[in-house]
Amino acid sequence: MGLKSHFERRRRDTRWVVAMLALLLGLLTFFYYLVQRGRDLPTTLVTNQVLLFVLRNANALLILVILFVLVRNLLKLWLERRNRALGARFKTKLVATYVGLALVPVLALFVYASELLQGSIDRWFSGSLRGVLEQSFAIAQELQQEIAERDSRDAGRLARQVQPQDLADPRAREALARRLAAWRQELDADLVALYDETEFVHAVLDPSSGLEDLPEVGRSFLLEAAESGRAQRVVVPTGGRGRLILSGAASERPTGQRRVVVAVGTLLDPATAERTARLIEAYQGYRQLEVQKGQFKASYLLMFVLVTLVILLASSWLGLFLARRLMAPIQALAEGTRKISSGDLDHRIEVDADDEMAGVVDSFNAMTEELARNRALIENKQRELLDANRRLDGERARLSAILANLxxxxxxxxxxxxxxxxxxxxxxxxxxxxxxxxxxxxxxxxxxxxxxxxxxxxxxxxxxxxxxxxxxxxxxxxxxxxxxxxxxxxxxxxxxxxxxxxxxxxLTELIRAQKLAAWTEAARRIAHEIKNPLTPIRLSAERLRARSREHEGAPPALPALVEEAVEIIVREVGTMQGLVDEFSRYARMTGPQLAATPIDRLVQEVLALYREVKPGVEVVAGGGGAGEAWVDAEQIRRVLINLIDNAVEATAAPGRIEVSTGRRADTITLAVADSGRGVAPEDRDKLFLPFFSRKGRGTGMGLAIVHRIVSEHAGTIRVGDNAPRGTVFTVELPAGGRAGA
Amino acid sequence: MGVIRALLLVGLAAAAARGPAIRDLAIARSGVQILISFQLVGGFDRELSARLDSGLPTGFVYDLELLRDRKRWSDALLERSRIEVVAMYNAVTGEYLVNTKQDGRLLSSRTVRERRELEAAMTRLQAQPVFTVDRPSPEERYLVRARVELAPGEVLGFIPVRRTSSWVESNKVRIRG
Missing domain, CATH: 3.30.450.20 (PAS domain)
Incomplete structure (x- = not known):
């Protein structure tokens, strides 16, 4: 839309430029016409001050307008260059070329024409022309002057002749009339008139002169003649044909009398009058031009300046116009490239061109379309790939979760x-x-x-x-x-x-559990099978001892022997009874009764039982911060006692046993570390089996019970080497209590 | 600095003295009319004579203002008038036609033949009734000030500039209706 309006505007600009050029051409033609026509204009009109004033000010105004437009265009160009607008340099070069190409010849022409004009105007007022016109003017003036002088002399002579006459006498007037007619004929004058100072007396006209009526000589003429003795006038006679040269003269003024004034007139024939008038007017016109020479020069100079500026304006305008026209497709291409680089692949260039640029633009648009298609394709593929990746990520996450939780x-x-x-x-x-x-x-x-x-x-x-x-x-x-x-x-x-x-x-725990289950079953059966005959054995032995004590006839050594044997039997049966009880308890061990138990306190209570249990062996607490855990306190106490018993048994003085607690997330840790002789690696997988013992005494059920309690608390127990020596048993129990294994 | 200023002032004064100026501006009353008389000196220079002899219409414009004698008020102006005197030479008859107009109205038109008469006709105004004071105030005094406007000059050969003399004030009179 923007591009469309741009080209619409450009088309309007084209029309506007053509219109302006046509107007300019019209103006120049009009000025040329005026200049040509000015030669035929009357001098009075050409030299009219108002006309000169208007022309001068119009020129000045036009110069200001043209300068404004020219400066505005150049300023715009400068601003475009400063803002690094696309094509500004090209425009500048083009305009500079146009202006430069126009400026040199126009300025040369301006200087030459100005000088030529100045020279021409100066030649108008050169000596030869001036001399000719002055001579012509003088001839015309002298012609009139000569006639006037001759008539003035004749008038004076007639006035002197008339002066003695009594003009108030009617008979004298009649005589004077006849004499005036004779004098007119004698002088060959066209008019002879007689005045008593300013009062008309008589006049005679030459009937062949063409004078239709006695011309009005004027009171000022008569007074001037009466006062100064002579007067001259050039008047236009009634009918406007020719020109009447009127000369008046007065007689001497006798004391107490009025002056007689005689006027003699000679009518110049129309042709002569016209020629003399033209000569005089030509000279006058020349003098007017001379007076206005400076103004003429200024006006023509202004006209030249105007034409020069118009040509400069037209050339710079044409340069700008062509630059714009040439730059439009390039700017559109640059703009298109910018838009495409910014991702707008829907952008198309519309240039009204039919030259090579049209091909470039078409190729550009085709390339853009191809890019848009490819981008759409890539975007589709990318979307599909993203979806696949997302699915894969999901699968991978699920797989990872499965693997992690496996x-x-x-x-x-x-x-x-x-x-x-x-x-x-x-x-x-x-x-x-x-x-x-x-x-x-x-x-x-x-x-x-x-x-x-x-x-x-x-x-x-x-x-x-x-x-x-x-x-x-x-x-x-x-x-x-x-x-x-x-x-x-x-x-x-x-x-x-x-x-x-x-x-x-x-499979370790599974195998261990299987073994434990087998041993539990074995213990139960052993307890069951052994426990039953033990009581009769013991009772039989005790009865045997009682009979032996009652029988007096037995050899002396026999009672002692029986006593000793019964003692042994009873003692061993008691031992076996204890072993069977142990087996029986192990087999019948109940599940843990979970309750919130402060582990650290439990450990402290157990440790209190072992203070100074063995000289040279120190039993200490370590760690701490296990907090509460849901465990069976009695069973855990049993675990600790069994482990510490084993540690005390295995540690020789000087030695150290450390019972430490800890908590990691939801798991509490109990560790019993000793500095004893340690556990051989090959014994470690048998440690928690019933009846396994390296101590040589005991039932071998302690660690089996520990393992069972820990397992029923859903915990684990590990055995490892303690540094630098000894063994460490580590029990891990769920703090929240998860009994049931 | 002071010397330069003094020289400048002297130069300006000398220039002003050489230029055309209105002299002997006087007013008189005739009933409610104000009669004005003055003389222009220095207006008839060679340039003007050449222009007159060439037959171009040439003349002066006199600006006249009737004022009340008020020094402390700005509304002293009562009336303003322009008298234009234009002469044109007819080389065929050797006569100068002198037309005098007041505010565009023709006052007089006469023909003179002598340069002396022409100069007098163009530069002298003798008891010319120019202003009328309909309701004169007997307590106030009236005066007239005048200046002459010459043919426009030029700057740089084409910029017209107005050329006028400085204002001259007349005597003051009282008018009684």
């Missing part, structure tokens, strides 16, 4: 046996952090002999599909763990080596 450990390898992914379960199982696994080659990540065994499972020739699961037992972090490893070959992708997926199932 109890099984999953390790993905690429074709070059490099770990590309390992979920949290795998990291926990293998006791390795993500950075120790992901991105490393398998040989590097699993360099230690234990893990290398696991790595060996992943070896072998590649082949698609899943392999049979393998059970593998590894000692990791001093603890033996049993895993079920399942390796799955990934299909080859685009010539790249196939990857593998290793899925690990930690």
């Amino acid at each position: 109890a099984a450990g999953v390790i993905a390898l690429d074709g070059e046996a490099r770990v590309v992914a390992a979920n949290g379960a795998a990291q926990r199982m293998l006791r390795q952090r993500e950075e120790e696994l992901v991105g490393r080659r398998l040989a590097e990540a699993w360099a230690d002999p234990e893990r290398a065994r696991l790595g060996a499972l992943l070896g072998g020739a590649p082949g698609a599909g899943a392999r049979a699961p393998v059970q593998v037992s590894l000692v990791l972090g001093g603890e033996r763990r049993t895993f079920e490893a399942k390796v799955t070959e990934l299909p080859a992708d685009g010539g790249q080596p196939a990857g593998r997926i290793l899925v690990l199932e930690d």
